[in-house]
Amino acid sequence: MATFIGILELNRGSSSLRPSRSIEICVTSVNMLSTLLDNSTTVLIFVATILLVWYVITLPSMRGLPPGPFPLSLFGNFLMLRMPGADFIGILKDLKEKYGKIFTLKIGSKPFIYINDLKLLQEAFVKRGDVLSSRPHNFYVLKKIEEKAGVGVSLSNGQPWKELRRVSLTAMRDLGVGKKSLEEKVLEEVHVVLDIIGQQRGKPVAMKPWLVKATSNVISSVMFGSRFDFNDPRFNLLLKRLGEATSVNFLFMPANFFPLLRYFTKSEAKIIKTLATTSAYIKELVADHEETFDPDNIRDFVDLVLKMRNSPTGRHFNDLNMRRAIVDIFSAGSETTATTLQWLLYFMATNPAVQHRCQAEIDEILGDGRSVTHADKEKLRFTEATILETLRYRPVAPFGIPHGVDRSFELAGYTIPRDAVVFSNITAIHNDPNIFPNPEIFDPSRWLDKNGDITGRDRLLSFSLGPRSCLGEILAKMELFMFFTSILQFYTVQAQSVDLTPVLGFVSKGKDQAVVFKKR
Numbered sequence: 001m002a003t004f005i006g007i008l009e010l011n012r013g014s015s016s017l018r019p020s021r022s023i024e025i026c027v028t029s030v031n032m033l034s035t036l037l038d039n040s041t042t043v044l045i046f047v048a049t050i051l052l053v054w055y056v057i058t059l060p061s062m063r064g065l066p067p068g069p070f071p072l073s074l075f076g077n078f079l080m081l082r083m084p085g086a087d088f089i090g091i092l093k094d095l096k097e098k099y100g101k102i103f104t105l106k107i108g109s110k111p112f113i114y115i116n117d118l119k120l121l122q123e124a125f126v127k128r129g130d131v132l133s134s135r136p137h138n139f140y141v142l143k144k145i146e147e148k149a150g151v152g153v154s155l156s157n158g159q160p161w162k163e164l165r166r167v168s169l170t171a172m173r174d175l176g177v178g179k180k181s182l183e184e185k186v187l188e189e190v191h192v193v194l195d196i197i198g199q200q201r202g203k204p205v206a207m208k209p210w211l212v213k214a215t216s217n218v219i220s221s222v223m224f225g226s227r228f229d230f231n232d233p234r235f236n237l238l239l240k241r242l243g244e245a246t247s248v249n250f251l252f253m254p255a256n257f258f259p260l261l262r263y264f265t266k267s268e269a270k271i272i273k274t275l276a277t278t279s280a281y282i283k284e285l286v287a288d289h290e291e292t293f294d295p296d297n298i299r300d301f302v303d304l305v306l307k308m309r310n311s312p313t314g315r316h317f318n319d320l321n322m323r324r325a326i327v328d329i330f331s332a333g334s335e336t337t338a339t340t341l342q343w344l345l346y347f348m349a350t351n352p353a354v355q356h357r358c359q360a361e362i363d364e365i366l367g368d369g370r371s372v373t374h375a376d377k378e379k380l381r382f383t384e385a386t387i388l389e390t391l392r393y394r395p396v397a398p399f400g401i402p403h404g405v406d407r408s409f410e411l412a413g414y415t416i417p418r419d420a421v422v423f424s425n426i427t428a429i430h431n432d433p434n435i436f437p438n439p440e441i442f443d444p445s446r447w448l449d450k451n452g453d454i455t456g457r458d459r460l461l462s463f464s465l466g467p468r469s470c471l472g473e474i475l476a477k478m479e480l481f482m483f484f485t486s487i488l489q490f491y492t493v494q495a496q497s498v499d500l501t502p503v504l505g506f507v508s509k510g511k512d513q514a515v516v517f518k519k520r
């Protein structure tokens with residue numbers, strides 16, 4: 001650039017120069033220009049060669065993979081998903097229509113494999129659960145945000161994961177999850193939410209923050225034996241951070257796939273901050289428990305784990321794993337359930353006939369306004385069907401949580417290589433007209449047979465399936481049922497209009513919108 005300016009300056013002041021001098025300058029300029037062009041052509045050829053060589057080198061790794069759009073060198077199909085305004089859900093829908101049951105997207109050099117068919121997903125996640133139940137561990141951002149790779153329940157693998165998961169499930173069951181003993185704790189939070197609704201006196205209110213607090217408190221009761229005050233500033237900070245973290249889709253952060261970018265972006269900073277806040281707080285809560293621990297008086301999950309970790313079946317529950325398992329269960333369980341409750345409110349506001357039918361059923365079974373119990377679910381079938389339909393229509397994790405591959409294996413005639421990341425395309429299956437006729441219609445009765453009994457629960461994939469499926473499914477379903485039934489028992493949900501477009505981060509959420517609760 002400086003050379004060009006120099007030439008221009010010289011030419012501008014050259015009117016008084018002799019012609020031979022002007023020709024000399026012209027020739028020099030042309031030579032310099034052609035050198036520059038030569039250089040840039042060389043650079044271009046060099047870059048093109050590198051891209052071509054890179055492509056040829058990576059070509060064999062694509063052999064045998066499920067089909068998919070043509071990947072560019074270096075970027076793969078990344079740009080297609082990250083173009084400004086790209087509609088991720090829409091793009092995946094089009095790809096499913098084009099390629100069918102299974103397709104591959106190359107993200108950088110990694111094959112992301114999406115399974116779009118119910119039977120194939122059952123084969124992959126259940127029958128081949130032996131090779132497809134890990135979490136992928138080659139993600140830079142995931143590695144950065146963990147204190148140590150592969151700890152806790154949600155991100156560990158192999159034997160430690162099996163043990164952490166088994167012990168966590170046993171502890172939750174022993175502490176009454178899915179049983180009568182937990183009902184009281186859930187009802188306590190239900191009543192707080194009903195009070196908050198009552199305080200609005202029919203004014204519009206955005207319920208999500210209250211729902212997150214209530215569902216977090218249910219888990220808190222299980223984990224720490226106590227609930228937080230809704231105004232507790234530390235609790236609020238914790239929930240704020242968790243909300244921020246679940247809004248970031250850290251799987252698709254460019255730093256995962258393009259190592260150079262790691263020096264320029266701090267994309268993972270928000271999540272690290274969240275985990276640091278949560279971990280520090282949980283450290284304190286665990287320390288309190290350790291001080292007051294009495295093996296003959298087990299109060300909660302933390303006590304149970306403190307007891308179990310001295311036994312041979314709990315040896316993987318070291319301090320770090322224990323803390324991370326608690327963080328995992330706490331963070332996986334509050335936002336997800338609250339988001340589904342939020343969708344339930346939105347669907348009631350937009351489907352008054354469905355709401356009316358739920359309320360008629362609730363009135364008939366709960367009679368004079370007694371509190372709901374978990375056992376009522378068997379009789380409140382249309383109400384349960386409405387919850388199932390909401391989970392189908394707006395799954396919190398529309399593409400599941402990624403699975404890693406322990407060793408290369410065959411699926412549907414394709415090779416699923418060890419470095420692949422496998423996703424369940426829950427959205428595609430939940431919208432498959434062969435499984436759910438007219439999938440675009442919100443219709444709870446699709447979950448009822450001709451006798452009015454619930455049918456086809458195994459078509460619902462919102463909690464995933466196989467050995468890695470959601471650890472909190474029973475608790476989540478219990479909460480959804482008790483909160484939803486209680487709200488409709490006393491209030492009718494209304495709204496002028498509701499935008500039902502999901503907002504996709506690591507999980508999918510609804511837009512925060514106010515609804516009105518009309519006292520019945």
Ligand code: HEM
Pocket residue numbers: 153154155165219328329330332333334336337340395396397400401402462463464465467468469470471472473475476
């Ligand atoms: C509506 C509510 C919920 C939905 C839709 C949901 C959905 C999911 C999904 C799709 C997965 C990934 C499964 C897979 O990798 O294949 C998952 C994992 C998990 N969920 Fe949930 N979840 C919900 C509530 C809860 C609750 C209440 C808890 C805690 C009590 C919880 C704890 C977990 C944990 C710990 C995992 C990781 C399991 C593992 O890696 O082994 N979830 N959940």
